[in-house]
Amino acid sequence: xxxxxxxxxxVASLARLTLAPEEVGLxxxxxxxxxxxxxxxxxxDTAGVTPMTHVLPEPEAFREDRVSDSLPREEALxxxxxxxxxxxxxxxxx
Amino acid sequence: xxxxxxxxxxxxxxxxxxxxIFCGCATRFGAPPNTQVCPVCLGMPGTLPxxxxxxxxxxxxxxxxxxxxxxxxxxxxxxxxxxxxxPKGYQISQYERPLAEHGYLDIxxxxxxxxxxxxxxxxxxxxxxxxxxxxxxxxxxxFNRTGVPLIEIVSEPELRTPEEAVAYLQGLRxxxxxxxxxxxxxxxGSLRCDANISLRPVGETAFGTKVEIKNMxxxxxxxxxxxxxxxxxRALLLEGRExxxxxxxxxxxxxxxxxxxxxxxxxxxxxxPDPDLVxxxxxxxxxxxxxxxxxxxxxxxxxxxxxxxxxxxxDAGVLTADKALADYFEAVLATFPRPKQVSNWIMAxxxxxxxxxxxxxxxxxxxxxxxxxLLALVEEGAISGKMAKMVFEDxxxxxxxxxxxxxxxxxxQISDAGALEAQAREILAAHPKEVxxxxxxxxxxxGFFVGQLMKRTKGQANPQLANEIFRKLLxx
Numbered sequence: 240x241x242x243x244x245x246x247x248x249x250v251a252s253l254a255r256l257t258l259a260p261e262e263v264g265l266x267x268x269x270x271x272x273x274x275x276x277x278x279x280x281x282x283x284d285t286a287g288v289t290p291m292t293h294v295l296p297e298p299e300a301f302r303e304d305r306v307s308d309s310l311p312r313e314e315a316l317x318x319x320x321x322x323x324x325x326x327x328x329x330x331x332x333x
Numbered sequence: 334x335x336x337x338x339x340x341x342x343x344x345x346x347x348x349x350x351x352x353x354i355f356c357g358c359a360t361r362f363g364a365p366p367n368t369q370v371c372p373v374c375l376g377m378p379g380t381l382p383x384x385x386x387x388x389x390x391x392x393x394x395x396x397x398x399x400x401x402x403x404x405x406x407x408x409x410x411x412x413x414x415x416x417x418x419x420p421k422g423y424q425i426s427q428y429e430r431p432l433a434e435h436g437y438l439d440i441x442x443x444x445x446x447x448x449x450x451x452x453x454x455x456x457x458x459x460x461x462x463x464x465x466x467x468x469x470x471x472x473x474x475x476f477n478r479t480g481v482p483l484i485e486i487v488s489e490p491e492l493r494t495p496e497e498a499v500a501y502l503q504g505l506r507x508x509x510x511x512x513x514x515x516x517x518x519x520x521x522g523s524l525r526c527d528a529n530i531s532l533r534p535v536g537e538t539a540f541g542t543k544v545e546i547k548n549m550x551x552x553x554x555x556x557x558x559x560x561x562x563x564x565x566x567r568a569l570l571l572e573g574r575e576x577x578x579x580x581x582x583x584x585x586x587x588x589x590x591x592x593x594x595x596x597x598x599x600x601x602x603x604x605x606p607d608p609d610l611v612x613x614x615x616x617x618x619x620x621x622x623x624x625x626x627x628x629x630x631x632x633x634x635x636x637x638x639x640x641x642x643x644x645x646x647x648d649a650g651v652l653t654a655d656k657a658l659a660d661y662f663e664a665v666l667a668t669f670p671r672p673k674q675v676s677n678w679i680m681a682x683x684x685x686x687x688x689x690x691x692x693x694x695x696x697x698x699x700x701x702x703x704x705x706x707l708l709a710l711v712e713e714g715a716i717s718g719k720m721a722k723m724v725f726e727d728x729x730x731x732x733x734x735x736x737x738x739x740x741x742x743x744x745x746q747i748s749d750a751g752a753l754e755a756q757a758r759e760i761l762a763a764h765p766k767e768v769x770x771x772x773x774x775x776x777x778x779x780g781f782f783v784g785q786l787m788k789r790t791k792g793q794a795n796p797q798l799a800n801e802i803f804r805k806l807l808x809x
Contacts, residue, residue: 293612300383326475333463
């Protein structure tokens with residue numbers, strides 16, 4: 240098995256997901272299958288191949304340091320479940 | 334058993350760009366909440382970050398100024414965690430391939446110089462700001478700061494004392510100010526510092542368990558937090574107890590650190606290269622342009638102060654260790670071009686004032702031109718050095734110019750030899766015993782006579798002249 244139930248629970252907690260016991264088993268099996276599938280890549284001989292993080296060539300991908308318009312605050316807060324005095328309100332975190 | 338501390342600092346500096354690192358929102362401090370945000374920095378689906386060229390240039394300046402090796406190619410990575418100040422659910426940072434590595438900063442503590450290694454400097458985006466309600470179980474989120482460019486400067490664990498840590502942070506801040514890429518405000522958080530600290534028996538080379546300390550927003554708090562932590566860890570070790578690897582917050586009001594989160598909750602950031610951003614390439618030509626654009630840095634300015642102004646190394650070092658102070662010094666010279674005298678005055682009187690107020694030179698009410706004029710008045714003999722100190726104290730509190738103060742307080746110096754001599758004769762006539770003592774070889778009595786004359790003239794006699802007059806009269 241490529242992934243243990245403990246690892247599934249750990250990843251779930253990092254993602255703030257609560258899993259039912261039967262889901263732990265289901266996802267352990269499914270994620271294991273996915274990982275095993277992706278692991279096929281390990282069969283390729285990559286000795287002498289430079290690791291690559293991006294597929295694009297080398298475009299100049301900069302912007303100049305100029306200020307552009309921000310969103311009107313009303314719009315920025317449109318999807319906020321709760322707001323007060325222009326701020327998003329969230330459950331206390333500390 | 335004796336322990337030594339092993340300290341490393343992680344310093345975050347906000348870069349003074351006009352716009353954010355990956356979008357065009359303004360970075361201005363103090364704007365109303367959520368007025369400098371857009372779909373990119375709010376993490377809306379479908380948006381793409383585009384790197385601000387100037388943020389890279391500023392980071393490169395710092396890298397060169399701290400003797401780092403700049404990577405020809407570095408990679409942005411996603412640091413994944415959930416927190417309300419992070420709308421995307423990840424922070425764009427650099428991880429395995431940072432912008433620059435292997436630099437150093439020389440620090441001076443108690444007259445000894447030490448070279449502190451800089452592990453790396455990388456670019457990243459700032460998170461938003463959380464304000465916690467005093468009355469209700471809620472926090473308020475302001476995303477204006479989200480996406481403001483930061484550089485993180487990580488030191489090697491080579492600092493050994495709180496004093497060294499403070500000197501290192503001061504040194505970094507000074508370079509940032511010389512470069513003009515960060516305003517260095519610890520209180521407002523444009524410069525932030527976290528410390529990793531562990532203890533180990535003297536002579537041991539392996540590291541002990543380290544603790545991370547956060548929330549030290551002044552040099553004083555950095556020193557106090559490290560001193561506290563050294564005491565706390567030493568006490569635990571002496572009792573044979575274990576140090577927990579954890580993050581602790583400095584509580585300035587209580588003068589203590591307290592545990593924020595333990596190892597079991599330690600973050601697992603699952604870094605991976607950000608597919609939205611191409612690798613950052615820095616060509617030799619670009620780096621050379623940046624190198625040529627570097628301003629005079631503290632070390633070079635120290636040398637220049639020694640060569641151009643003939644200052645001792647110590648004076649030059651103290652003055653240039655604070656860009657604003659060095660600027661002030663040179664501004665005074667524009668009015669009164671005697672470097673050593675100006676330096677003496679700044680090192681003694683001005684620094685004493687600043688220390689008293691725990692403030693920087695920017696808060697000093699005395700304009701450089703006014704200090705120059707004050708020193709010129711002493712030089713001309715219009716007032717004595719002692720009076721000048723009184724006038725200076727007045728200038729510090731009132732911000733008035735020296736001439737006004739001297740006129741209003743009637744602080745002119747009597748340099749009329751005839752007038753002083755008449756009074757000196759009266760003093761000698763009134764103290765025959767002391768005169769006899771002097772003539773018997775107890776020349777120290779001269780100070781007594783001068784003192785009497787000062788008393789009579791309310792301190793306005795030119796002291797040098799008074800000395801001469803008594804010496805002459807007593808020799809007769």
